[in-house]
Amino acid sequence: MKITTIEVQKHNKDRFNLYIDGDFSMGIDSATYVKFNLKKGDVISEEQLVAIKEYDDYRRAINSAVVYLSYKKRTEKEIREYLKKNETAEEIVDAVIKYCYDNRYIDHDDYARSLMNTMINTTDKGPDVFRQKLFEKGIERPIIDSYYDIYTEEITAERMEKLIDKQLKKHQGKASSYMAVQKTIQTLIQKGYNLDNIMPYLDHKDVTDHEALLKELEKQVNRWSKKTEGYELKTKVVTVLMRKGYKYDAINSALKESGIEDE
Secondary structure, eight states: OBEEEEEEOSSOTTEEEEEETTEEEEEEEHHHHHHTTOOTTOBOOHHHHHHHHHHHHHHHHHHHHHHHHHHSOOOHHHHHHHHHHTTOOHHHHHHHHHHHHHTTSOOHHHHHHHHHHHHHHHOOOOHHHHHHHHHHTTOOHHHHHHHHHHHHHHOOHHHHHHHHHHHHHHHBTTBOHHHHHHHHHHHHHHTTOOHHHHHHHHTTOOOOOHHHHHHHHHHHHHHHTTTOOHHHHHHHHHHHHHHTTOOHHHHHHHHHHHTOOOO
């Protein structure tokens, strides 16, 4: 077999059309062209043609991975999944991953550090969400553990105070102090904080529920007074309010303040 023509592709100046014995054989990139030192008139064997094709497939996969990486940092897992989605052969995927590591396109330590800085500076998420994201991206456990500890150390008192105050303000006046605290804890856990992060800043908060109690008391009295009265009404209202997290003594005080007396 003889190479009869090598021409630059019209729409991609970095790729060439290779013709064998007058017929189009394949497209190749400039790196493949240089590696095999291809010239018009060269006589090549079937084995050489297969080697050229395999190397060009490898080069195409590298170029695809590099473009994918150009948008943002990626992990090995992400690149593997991307290449397999494009039906790249397993052995070529392995070779591309090695290339990416050798050229530091893949750097899991840098990825974890970058994600940590981004999340700390631009989100209100905690270390548990950060850790989960790293697990999902296939980062190695030692790297995850190391940066999880650093993330935790970077959580400032100001950050936690602000988050807790925001949640307490949201729930106070609408729920009992107990429920306001529980809802605050639940929200912060969902945001990726754990009790060790939360409780040192929540324990000293002065969470009152008198206003919320009076509102809820009025609501329950209006509801149950249509069905009962006197002692039974008081008992029903007290039971409902205690289920909502209000303390018995506070409820009794509120009942007296509202004028509801035990008959």
